Amino acid sequence: MRILESCDNFDSDAPPLIESNDTYRFFYRKRRRNFHVAALNPGMPGRELLHCGSIHRTELLRGAHFRSENVDHLSVEYVQRGVLQFRQEERGYELSAGELFLLHPRRRGEFFAVDGSCLKISLLFNGQLLPELLRESGLAAIDAIASVNVAVLESFIRDFETLSLEHGSEAERKNGVLSWRFFQFLRAPHLPERPPAQLAGFERFCLEHLADPMITVGDMAAACRLSESHFIRLCRQHFDATPYQYLIRLRMQVAAKLLLSTDRMPVKQIAEQVGYRNALHFSTEFKKLFGLSPRQYADREQP
Structure with missing residues (x-):
C-alpha cells in the first residue's frame, strides 16, 4: 500500500x-x-x-x-x-x-x-x-x-x-x-489463524451462562478443557481481548438487542439477564461500548 x-x-x-x-x-x-x-x-x-x-x-x-x-x-x-x-x-x-x-x-x-x-x-x-x-x-x-x-x-x-x-x-x-x-x-487482521477447536465452545458457554454474575475465567477455561494461562493466551491471540473483555462484549450485544425488542423491558431487568446485579454498573459498561446510556440508546433507535 x-x-x-x-x-x-x-x-x-x-x-x-x-x-x-x-x-x-x-x-x-x-x-x-x-x-x-x-x-x-x-x-x-x-x-x-x-x-x-x-x-x-x-x-x-x-x-x-x-x-x-x-x-x-x-x-x-x-x-x-x-x-x-x-x-x-x-x-x-x-x-x-x-x-x-x-x-x-x-x-x-x-x-x-x-x-x-x-x-x-x-x-x-x-x-x-x-x-x-x-x-x-x-x-x-x-x-x-x-x-x-x-x-x-x-x-x-x-x-x-x-x-x-x-x-x-x-x-x-x-x-x-x-x-x-x-x-x-x-x-487484528494479521493474526496467524482462526480460533482453534479448543475455543469452539467458549462463546456458547458464555451465552448459556450470561445471567450468572459469578462466572469466572476459570469456569470459561474449564468449559474449553484448558488451563487458565493457556486459555487466556489463546483469547488474546485470537480475539485480541481477555476472556472477560470478550464476555462483556457479548453481554452488551445481547443487552442492546433486548433494549430494541418490541416488548421493551426495564433496564434493571435487562441488566440482570446479562449478569449484572447492579444496574448502574451495567449502564456504565454499556456506555463505554456504545457511547450512550441504555435508555438513550433505546430512545434513539425507536421509530
Whole structure:
C-alpha cells in the first residue's frame, strides 16, 4: 500500500452513469468485466444488530471508476488481484493484491482500477450496532489495511458465500455471529489463524451462562478443557481481548438487542439477564461500548 500524492485519476470530466435512490448515489465510469452478487437472506430486513447483506465479486476493466455517497453501510473491499486506487474524502491510496480498504458509512469514497486485471471482493455490513462497533474498535479511523492474513480473510469470504445459500431465521442468526467474528478479525487482521477447536465452545458457554454474575475465567477455561494461562493466551491471540473483555462484549450485544425488542423491558431487568446485579454498573459498561446510556440508546433507535 502507498499513499497517493495526486488523486487526478478520480477527477475525470467523463460523464458518469448514475444510479440513485433516496438514500445514496452510485457513480460508474466505464464497464466492469464481470459482476456477481451473493445476497445473504435476500428479502429479509436483517434483524441482527450486525449483519452482512451481500458479497460482490467484481472484475474491473482498466479505468473503471466507482464513487459512493451517503451510504448507510460499511463496505469492506478486498483487492484479490491487480492494483486499485482508492480515495476516501481527501485521502488517496494505491492498494495491491492482498490488501483491504474500508468505505465508511456517510463518507464519500471512490476507487479507480489502474490495470485491466483487477478483481475485488466487497462485503457490505449494516445493522444498528455498526456505528458503535466501528467507533469502539477504532476501525472508524482506518481507511486501508495492508497487513492482512489472506488465508483467514478468504476463509471468512467462503463462509459468507456458503451462508448466502441458506435462508430463514437460523441463517440470519448465523450471519450475525459470523459478522461479529469477522469484525474481531478486522481488529487484528494479521493474526496467524482462526480460533482453534479448543475455543469452539467458549462463546456458547458464555451465552448459556450470561445471567450468572459469578462466572469466572476459570469456569470459561474449564468449559474449553484448558488451563487458565493457556486459555487466556489463546483469547488474546485470537480475539485480541481477555476472556472477560470478550464476555462483556457479548453481554452488551445481547443487552442492546433486548433494549430494541418490541416488548421493551426495564433496564434493571435487562441488566440482570446479562449478569449484572447492579444496574448502574451495567449502564456504565454499556456506555463505554456504545457511547450512550441504555435508555438513550433505546430512545434513539425507536421509530
